Amino acid sequence: xxxxxxxxxxxxxxxxxxxxxxxxxxxxxxxxxxxxxxxxxxxxxxxxxxxxxxxxxxxxxxxxxxxxxxxxxxxxxxxxxxxxxxxxxxxxxxxxxxxxxxxxxxxxxxxxxxxxxxxxxxxxxxxxxxxxxxxxxxxxxxxxxxxxxxxxxxxxxxxxxxxxxxxxxxxxxxxxxxxxxxxxxxxxxxxxxxxxxxxxxxxxxxxxxxxxxxxxxxxxxxxxxxxxxxxxxxxxxxxxxxxxxxxxxxxxxxxxxxxxxxxxxxxxxxxxxxxxxxxxxxxxxxxxxxxx
Amino acid sequence: xxxxxxxxxxxxxxxxxxxxxxxxxxxxxxxxxxxxxxxxxxxxxxxxxxxxxxxxxxxxxxxxxxxxxxxxxxxxxxxxxxxxxxxxxxxxxxxxxxxxxxxxxxxxxxxxxxxxxxxxxxxxxxxxxxxxxxxxxxxxxxxxxxxxxxxxxxxxxxxxxxxxxxxxxxxxxxxxxxxxxxxxxxxxxxxxxxxxxxxxxxxxxxxxxxxxxxxxxxxxxxxxxxxxxxxxxxxxxxxxxxxxxxxxxxxxxxxxxxxxxxxxxxxxxxxxxxxxxxxxxxxxxxxxxxxxxxxxxxxxxxxxxxxxxxxxxxxxxxxxxxxxxxxxxxxxxxxxxxxxxxxxxxxxxxxxxxxxxxxxxxxxxxxxxxxxxxxxxxxxxxxxxxxxxxxxx
Numbered sequence: 068x069x070x071x072x073x074x075x076x077x078x079x080x081x082x083x084x085x086x087x088x089x090x091x092x093x094x095x096x097x098x099x100x101x102x103x104x105x106x107x108x109x110x111x112x113x114x115x116x117x118x119x120x121x122x123x124x125x126x127x128x129x130x131x132x133x134x135x136x137x138x139x140x141x142x143x144x145x146x147x148x149x150x151x152x153x154x155x156x157x158x159x160x161x162x163x164x165x166x167x168x169x170x171x172x173x174x175x176x177x178x179x180x181x182x183x184x185x186x187x188x189x190x191x192x193x194x195x196x197x198x199x200x201x202x203x204x205x206x207x208x209x210x211x212x213x214x215x216x217x218x219x220x221x222x223x224x225x226x227x228x229x230x231x232x233x234x235x236x237x238x239x240x241x242x243x244x245x246x247x248x249x250x251x252x253x254x255x256x257x258x259x260x261x262x263x264x265x266x267x268x269x270x271x272x273x274x275x276x277x278x279x280x281x282x283x284x285x286x287x288x289x290x291x292x293x294x295x296x297x298x299x300x301x302x303x304x305x306x307x308x309x310x311x312x313x314x315x316x317x318x319x320x321x322x323x324x325x326x327x328x329x330x331x332x333x334x335x336x337x338x339x340x341x342x343x344x345x346x347x348x349x350x351x352x353x354x355x356x357x358x359x
Numbered sequence: 360x361x362x363x364x365x366x367x368x369x370x371x372x373x374x375x376x377x378x379x380x381x382x383x384x385x386x387x388x389x390x391x392x393x394x395x396x397x398x399x400x401x402x403x404x405x406x407x408x409x410x411x412x413x414x415x416x417x418x419x420x421x422x423x424x425x426x427x428x429x430x431x432x433x434x435x436x437x438x439x440x441x442x443x444x445x446x447x448x449x450x451x452x453x454x455x456x457x458x459x460x461x462x463x464x465x466x467x468x469x470x471x472x473x474x475x476x477x478x479x480x481x482x483x484x485x486x487x488x489x490x491x492x493x494x495x496x497x498x499x500x501x502x503x504x505x506x507x508x509x510x511x512x513x514x515x516x517x518x519x520x521x522x523x524x525x526x527x528x529x530x531x532x533x534x535x536x537x538x539x540x541x542x543x544x545x546x547x548x549x550x551x552x553x554x555x556x557x558x559x560x561x562x563x564x565x566x567x568x569x570x571x572x573x574x575x576x577x578x579x580x581x582x583x584x585x586x587x588x589x590x591x592x593x594x595x596x597x598x599x600x601x602x603x604x605x606x607x608x609x610x611x612x613x614x615x616x617x618x619x620x621x622x623x624x625x626x627x628x629x630x631x632x633x634x635x636x637x638x639x640x641x642x643x644x645x646x647x648x649x650x651x652x653x654x655x656x657x658x659x660x661x662x663x664x665x666x667x668x669x670x671x672x673x674x675x676x677x678x679x680x681x682x683x684x685x686x687x688x689x690x691x692x693x694x695x696x697x698x699x700x701x702x703x704x705x706x707x708x709x710x711x712x713x714x715x716x717x718x719x720x721x722x723x724x725x726x727x728x729x730x731x732x733x734x735x736x737x738x739x740x741x742x743x744x745x746x747x748x749x750x751x752x
C-alpha cells in the first residue's frame with residue numbers, strides 16, 4: 068500500500084471529522100444542559116451558512132466581519148428558540164420536545180427557501196487557498212482551516228467547563244437540576260446560555276461546512292450524520308463528540324478510499340450498531356442516559 | 360329453486376348502473392372541444408426545487424404563448440400542478456388528485472422514481488402521455504414505458520455525446536466517472552463504460568460519493584492517483600463539484616472536468632467560482648442568451664422574461680411544446696386523445712423545428728431526443744459557450 072496515499076486519506080478523514088466534532092459539540096451542549104435532543108441543529112447550521120452569505124454577499128461586509136455576525140445570529144436564534152419554544156415545553160415528555168425541534172427544522176428550511184430561494188449557492192471565498200503540505204502529504208486548505216478552527220473551539224469549551232463559573236454551573240445543572248437550584252444556580256439562565264452557545268457553534272460550523280461544500284436549503288442533513296457521531300461519543304460528553312467526530316471522519320475516509328464511496332455509510336452505521344451493543348451509552352456518555 | 364335477483368336488488372342495480380353511466384358519460388361529453396389538461400407533479404420545494412421552479416414557469420409560459428395564439432384547433436391547454444417536494448409518495452398523491460378532478464391527457468412527472476412507480480397506472484388508464492424531469496436510461500424503453508418520453512437525451516446518451524467529443528478531441532484518452540450514490544447518479548455508469556470501450560477510451564476510475572456528502576477530499580486523492588484526462592460528474596447539481604475541482608486544481612491536476620444536464624445551468628456553473636473556468640458539459644437546448652442562428656422561440660422567451668431563465672425553465676418549456684405538438688398531430692389525424700394515439704403523434708415528429716430551442720431539427724423515434732452540444736464555461740463572458748457542433752446520436 069502506498070504510505071503517502073494512506074497519510075493523505077488519514078489527514079482528509081481527520082479534517083472532515085473535525086467538522087463533525089464541532090457540530091457534535093452543539094448537540095452535546097444542549098443535551099448536557101437541558102436533556103433535549105435538538106434535531107434542528109443541522110438547520111441551525113444551515114442558517115449560519117446563509118446568515119454569513121447575507122452579511123458577506125448581501126450587505127457586502129468583509130467576510131471577517133460577517134463571520135462573527137453569523138455566529139452571533141446563530142446565538143440570537145438559540146436564545147429565541149429556547150425562550151419561545153423550548154422553555155414552555157419544560158416538563159413535557161421528551162418526545163414532544165423532540166418533535167418541536169423537528170418542526171423547528173422544517174420551519175427554518177422553509178424560511179431559508181423563502182429568503183434565498185431553493186438554488187444551491189456558494190459562499191464568497193475568504194479562506195487562503197494555498198494548498199497545505201504536511202511533509203509530502205497534501206491537505207486541502209479549507210479542510211485544514213476547518214480542523215484548526217474546530218480544535219480551537221472544542222479546546223475552549225473544554226477549558227470553559229473545567230475552569231469557568233458558568234461552565235461549572237452548567238455541569239452542576241446537568242448533574243442534578245434540583246440540587247443546582249438549591250445552591251443558587253439560575254437554572255433557566257443556564258438553559259438559555261447552553262442554547263446560545265450551541266446555536267452559535269452550529270452557525271460557525273455552518274460557515275465552515277458551507278465554505279467547503281456550498282450551501283442549500285437541504286444542507287441540514289449534515290446534522291443527521293452528526294447525530295451518529297454524538298451517539299457514538301456519548302450524548303452528554305464534549306470529549307466524546309471530539310473523539311466520535313474524528314473517528315467517524317477517519318472511518319468514512321478509509322472506507323471511501325479502500326472500499327468505495329458506497330461503503331461509507333454502511334461502515335459508519337455498522338460501527339454504530341456494534342458500538343451501541345457494547346456501550347449503549349456511547350464511548351464517553353453517562354450510564355443513566357434516558358433513551359428516546 | 361331460489362330467485363336469482365329480487366325486485367329490490369334489481370332496482371338498486373339499475374340505479375347504480377344509471378348513476379355510473381351519468382357520471383361516466385359527463386366527462387366524456389365535456390371532453391369534446393373542451394380544454395385539454397396538462398397535469399403536473401412539480402417539485403416546487405425540496406432538493407429539486409432549484410429546477411422545479413424553473414420547470415413550472417417554463418410550462419406556464421409555453422402554454423400562455425400557445426393559448427394566446429388560439430390553442431390547438433380552438434382548444435386550450437389547461438395546466439394543473441401540485442407541489443411534491445420531490446417525494447415519490449407526494450407525487451403519486453398529486454397524480455391521483457389531479458387525475459381524479461380533471462380529464463388529464465398530458466402529465467409532467469418530477470423524478471425517475473415517480474415515473475417508474477406510476478407507469479402501471481399510466482398504462483392501465485391509457486388516457487395520457489407523460490414526460491418529466493427524469494432523463495433516466497431505464498425510461499428510454501418504448502416497450503416498458505410505452506406512454507412516456509423525455510425532452511432530451513437520456514443520461515447514457517448524454518455520456519455518449521460527451522464521450523464522442525472526448526474521443527474526437529483526444530483519441531484513447533483516460534476518463535474518470537464521478538457520480539453520486541443515488542438512482543440518478545448510478546443510471547448511466549455501466550452502459551457508458553461499454554460506450555467508452557467502443558470509442559477506445561479507457562475508464563481509469565469510477566468514484567462514487569454518498570448523497571449529501573460535504574467533504575470530498577478522499578475522493579479527490581483517489582482521482583489524482585488515477586490521473587484522468589477527462590473527468591465526468593453525474594448525479595449532482597452543484598455540490599460537491601466546485602470543491603472537487605478546486606482541490607484537484609490545487610494538486611496540479613490537468614484533467615478536464617465535465618457535467619451533465621442538471622449541472623449545466625449557467626447560473627449554477629457561475630456559482631462554482633474559480634472552479635468554473637473551462638468547465639464543460641452537455642446541453643440539449645440553446646441557452647437563454649444564445650443569439651447565434653435563428654431562434655424565434657428564444658426571442659419570444661426573452662421578450663416575456665427579460666432576465667436570465669434557467670435550463671430547468673427551458674426543459675419545462677420544451678416538454679410542454681412537444682406535448683402540445685403530440686396533441687396537435689393527434690387531433691389533425693382526427694383521432695381521439697388517448698395515450699397510445701398521443702404517443703403515436705409524438706413519435707411522428709420528424710425533423711421538427713422547435714423554434715431554435717434545440718439547435719437542430721429533432722425527431723423522436725422512441726422515448727428520447729438524442730441530441731446535444733458540448734458547452735464550455737468562459738469566465739470572462741461569465742457564460743457557457745458552445746465548444747462543439749450539435750451532436751446527434
